[in-house]
Amino acid sequence: MRPFLLLSIRAEPAAADDEHAAFARFLGVDVDDLPRRLLGVDDVSDVAGGLDRWSGVLLGGGSFTVSDDAAAKSPAQVRAEADLIPILDAVVAADHPFLGACYGVGTLGSHQGGVVDKTYPEPVGPLSVTLTGAGAADPLLAGVPRDFAAYGGHKEALSTVPPHVVVLATSTACPVQAFRVGEHVYATQFHPELDLAGLHTRIDTYATYGYFDPASAQTLRDAGAAVDVRHPMTLLRNFAARYAR
Template sequence: MKPFLFLGTRAEDDAADGEYDAVLRFSGLAEGDLRRIRLERDALHDVELDGLSGIILGGGPFNISDAEASKSPVQLRVEADLRALAERVLDSDFPFLGACYGIGTIGSLRGGEVDRTYGEPIGAVPVTLTDAGREDPLFGVLPERFDAFLGHKEAVRHLPAGAVLLARGRACPVQGFRLGRNVYATQFHPELDVEQLVLRITVYREHGYFHPHEYDGLVAAARAATVSEPPHLLSRFVELYAR
């Protein structure tokens, strides 16, 4: 089997390693079948799509909608590298699943708009599949309604041209969409379980997602939530595209 490629942007080792380990666990892939690039420290050189089964992009602290003057050289490089790769992925309709930061990367192309209108606090939220989502080869593995973990400052305000809305939420209208037949993005995190969410709440305590005094309440809410369905997206992605 050709390997899958996992792209991460998290500078904190605990969060970065936890995210990669969770993707491994829920996708069912062995470590040798999921190559990893940490974009916050390594440039994304030419990726040979023919040598891969698919690409999975994780989340992270970068936001496409950040003011340009506030973006670090690392963020600007990561955005440029991902935009170039995303254009190739879209042009060839190559299998791609982007979680959270994938919304900013894919959602801002082809006339799409990503801004701060529909940000959501960290926690579990109900997500509903659209008719297209229920019929989709990837999203159709999920029940029509399920809870998912998320936490984001930006979201899709206007979908890219030709995008198919697959999942929606109450506070955030776009929770998942598809471009072409094989390029997917989710606003929620399919790789997150309770322990990983608690880890991220801890790691990103000072990153502006919540007020530090809310920490204990967020951890308690995470531990009280029942989130079991979103990880099936990862195993289904591998099932559909492993070659």
């Protein structure tokens, strides 16, 4: 089988390793069979021209915010975004299987001409997500109920949707929770790889990154534990079942 490829922006070892393990677990592959590349650090020059090597490409989340002023972006973020542009160019042109989680909405959404800004942030923790009619009919979301709980937390979101983009899921606080470009290119605002243990790791890792008051960390852990989050992972199982080759 051709492997899936995970593109990462996480430089924080605990969160990066947990994300990698979670994507592998819910895809149903061994972590050693899910190559990982750190954007802006590892060489990804072969990805755009070699998509046929991969069953699909996944993009994890992290602390980068696409809509930040360019002057405020760190050199690492600038390099990561520069790495990602030709990959997204190639993925969209080929309609190659792609799933971007959280950061995927910002990067793919802006790449496709949408407006990504800070109009619809959501706090770290559990979210209530609702499928649209298109989402209920989409094979990536097969087996997911119309209303379900997920974990997330973000500073930016897609606030203006390009006409060719299909919105698959929404929430009260954030109108675009998932979308599709073409037939096989996806992004979610919530994290399909994130379980409760992973949420705790990210709360610990990003307590000082401006997502929440560090003093509220235990409250966020408790809120996460009070909700049964089991359905988002179905997206990764469906992604693997549909695209593994």
